[in-house]
Amino acid sequence: MRSSIYILVSAVVLFLALPSSSNAQCKNFAKKICRLELSPYVxxxxxxxxxxxxxxxxxLFKTFYAxxxxxxxVCGSETLSKIEFMVxxxxxxxxxxxxxxxxxxxxxxxxxxxxQLIILVKVPVSSGKNEELKSGCVAIMFGLKTD
Known part of the structure; x- marks a missing residue:
């Protein structure tokens, strides 16, 4: 009984740790790659x-000012062919x-x-049959024009 509880707790801890690691990498991708696409906006x-x-x-819900x-x-990692976004x-x-x-x-x-506007991003399924679904980082960045 104790060993199954230990395994369950270990699995939960591992499950919670993995997304934060991949989300950190995704945030770095947004900082290093996607932010550049905002230029000349701030x-x-x-x-x-x-x-x-x-x-x-x-x-994503965001307030935009008059x-x-x-x-x-919207930018995605190379593994994703195209990303659809709607406002x-x-x-x-x-x-x-x-x-x-x-x-x-x-x-x-x-x-x-x-x-307030809603930004919806979708990753369409590629047309290739019998392929494994691809995953990748998708970032939504906002820039403001300053004259």
Whole structure:
């Protein structure tokens, strides 16, 4: 009985430690690679990155302020062929999708009114049959234009 509890506790500790290690690597990927794509916009200081597998998606809610010009940049590791991202308002009305723009990695825009927007990233499943699903780091970066 004690050995099975020990094994269970060890497995839980290992399970909790592994994602933090891969998330740290993903954050470093965002810092070293993805942040460069914001130029000439100024990075907002936040690194929003996670490991995603083909077929998965993630949402991020962010407040954008009236009169400001922004760049959203979505970047993924080389193992992922393309990443789709959408920007929606709180009613989930799509304001932008890169799927209609040849999967562009960034979008520049200006907001008229301060509002919260939803950024949805999706990693499409590659078309190859009988292939193992690929995973990789996906980062969402925000830049602010300063004149």
């Amino acid at each position: 990075h907002d200081g936040n690194y929003n990155a996670a490991i995603l597998t083909e077929g998965e998606d993630a949402e 009169g400001q010009q922004y760049r959203i940049s 929606m308002d709180v009613d989930r009305k799509v304001l932008y999708t890169n799927a209609k723009n040849n999967f562009a990695t960034s979008w520049d825009f200006k907001v008229e009114n301060t509002q």
